[in-house]
Amino acid sequence: MKGRYADENIKWIPALIGLVILLPFMLKGITFSYKYYLYILNTIGIYLILTVGLDILSGYTGLISLGHAGFMAIGAYTSAILVDQVGLPFGFSLVLSPIIAGCFGFIIGFPALRVSGMYLGLTTMGFGFIIRRLIIALREWTQGSGGLAVSSPKLFGYTFNGDWANYFLVWTLAILSIVASRRMMKSKVGRAFMAIRDSEQAAEASGINLAQYKMMSFFISGVFAGLAGVLMAHTNHFISTDHFDNMLSIYFIIMVLVGGIGSIYGAVLGTIFIVLLENLIVPVIEEWLHVLFQIEAGDIESLIFGLIMFLFIIFQPTGLYGMWLKIRIYWKLFPFNPKQRFT
Amino acid sequence: MSQLNVNNVTMRFSGVVALNDVSISVNEGEIFSLIGPNGSGKSTLFNCINGFNRPQEGKINYNGYNLNKTPSHDVIKTGISRTFQNIQNVPYMTVLDNVLLGAHNRIDAKFTLNRWFIRSYREKEEALALEVMDFLGIANYESKYMSGQPYGIQKLVEIARALMPKPELILMDEPAAGMNDQETYEIAKIIGEIRDRLGITVMVVEHDMNLVMSISDRVGVLDSGKIITVGLPAEVKAHPKVLKAYLGEGFDA
Numbered sequence: 001m002k003g004r005y006a007d008e009n010i011k012w013i014p015a016l017i018g019l020v021i022l023l024p025f026m027l028k029g030i031t032f033s034y035k036y037y038l039y040i041l042n043t044i045g046i047y048l049i050l051t052v053g054l055d056i057l058s059g060y061t062g063l064i065s066l067g068h069a070g071f072m073a074i075g076a077y078t079s080a081i082l083v084d085q086v087g088l089p090f091g092f093s094l095v096l097s098p099i100i101a102g103c104f105g106f107i108i109g110f111p112a113l114r115v116s117g118m119y120l121g122l123t124t125m126g127f128g129f130i131i132r133r134l135i136i137a138l139r140e141w142t143q144g145s146g147g148l149a150v151s152s153p154k155l156f157g158y159t160f161n162g163d164w165a166n167y168f169l170v171w172t173l174a175i176l177s178i179v180a181s182r183r184m185m186k187s188k189v190g191r192a193f194m195a196i197r198d199s200e201q202a203a204e205a206s207g208i209n210l211a212q213y214k215m216m217s218f219f220i221s222g223v224f225a226g227l228a229g230v231l232m233a234h235t236n237h238f239i240s241t242d243h244f245d246n247m248l249s250i251y252f253i254i255m256v257l258v259g260g261i262g263s264i265y266g267a268v269l270g271t272i273f274i275v276l277l278e279n280l281i282v283p284v285i286e287e288w289l290h291v292l293f294q295i296e297a298g299d300i301e302s303l304i305f306g307l308i309m310f311l312f313i314i315f316q317p318t319g320l321y322g323m324w325l326k327i328r329i330y331w332k333l334f335p336f337n338p339k340q341r342f343t
Numbered sequence: 344m345s346q347l348n349v350n351n352v353t354m355r356f357s358g359v360v361a362l363n364d365v366s367i368s369v370n371e372g373e374i375f376s377l378i379g380p381n382g383s384g385k386s387t388l389f390n391c392i393n394g395f396n397r398p399q400e401g402k403i404n405y406n407g408y409n410l411n412k413t414p415s416h417d418v419i420k421t422g423i424s425r426t427f428q429n430i431q432n433v434p435y436m437t438v439l440d441n442v443l444l445g446a447h448n449r450i451d452a453k454f455t456l457n458r459w460f461i462r463s464y465r466e467k468e469e470a471l472a473l474e475v476m477d478f479l480g481i482a483n484y485e486s487k488y489m490s491g492q493p494y495g496i497q498k499l500v501e502i503a504r505a506l507m508p509k510p511e512l513i514l515m516d517e518p519a520a521g522m523n524d525q526e527t528y529e530i531a532k533i534i535g536e537i538r539d540r541l542g543i544t545v546m547v548v549e550h551d552m553n554l555v556m557s558i559s560d561r562v563g564v565l566d567s568g569k570i571i572t573v574g575l576p577a578e579v580k581a582h583p584k585v586l587k588a589y590l591g592e593g594f595d596a
Contacts, residue, residue, distance in 0.1 A: 188450050188468075191436065192444075194435065195433050197433075198433040198434060202432065202433070204394075204416045204426050205418075212415065226457040
């Protein structure tokens, strides 16, 4: 018997992976400022790992989190301390730090069993604040709000130095995260998460332990966020509490929402869209505002992101991925019934 | 031999007595129907059996398990599964996945981990689901999303999900609510087959009298949280208190 998920178009995946491998070389051929673009691509890769995890929590399990930068901070600082101060090898920290972040997620999961919706959002947001204060308070290890210099990642005797090497490290892990999370969401665990989101009664009647699975969702999400934090710390070489602002957590939610909440590819698309917007389009808009209207717009990106999220929620709640599915169905049925809607 | 024993159960919701000293027993291999006017506590009784509500007094026993203490996600391990009055499905999952949701405990945890990379486990899971879906005649809906499906199909998917864990007793909360005559007839046939072919005891809450009278072995009547009578369909039909509860005072049958 053939697998029922033949509709998943496998033949595109090697092409996409090939594109990820070739992209830096193509950029090098096209522009002289390719290092800047590589940096942007690295940022996309790191944020993508986190948003995929956030999508598992908020999109699939339906538990909103406005404090994911906190988990990222835990991963980053844990790894920085473990590698540079304790002296563990990076490879070990790459595994251990996300698990520690996941354990914090597990702890945050406890209130999530009682509160939901808006209140859970506030709880997790508070968690983000607490983590920042905690990092400042633990001055001995974290050097407070002054920030912490971090060493380069070393794996199997190879030191990843510069954006070029980091790119391949980050994107290998990013692709692994996407594959792992997609597989997970197609398994019994993913079904349980979705059942919790849509009908807790049906989930319980089917034998799903709500408490266990909600905590598991927080744990998995924390692990992804911690992994993103580790990579961010070791590729940026410098971390401070400002890197893990609570505004960042809200940007993560915007990324997931714009991409299409409740689908892994949606989170990926949303991350790419928002990071490119922030780094390529927003500076241009700022310059136009300056040239045309003589306005010095300091924090215009918050306004733009807010507007985009607003428009997406109203006009395209399924996000970019939903848009893509609509287009695909339109072309599949092309001459016939072109008004066919995706349900 | 009685399988499910509900003994003197009383359930109050802050002053409202939903169930008042209710005792019923369901025998193995029978179709037991529970009828009664709206708000008489039928669904509350199901919720008590299923662990969603905890009765203040009384005991619920099933095959030696004490259901008063069992957490609701463990009730299915004792062999009781249920469907809901207002459909509880996952709209953004395919029909097949919705059915597989019910097999949560039948799928080994270690299979899940392996299946991240090995496709064949998925096929094993699917074989489990398709067996049940074939039985209910919804196998051709497998890859469709739940959200666009007609009401009758959604009800059948819910029954399929309830059948997936191989239960010994299935609680059906209004399986024919909102269905036309044709679909009601199909549901009646399916309930009969669940009992005859799969050997599962069925407990049904239903308003459709024709359905209840045609399929039930025994019928219990609840009114305002009290059991009025339990008996064969024909007896219940002629019971004066039942007529009073349904049709009002001063009606001569």
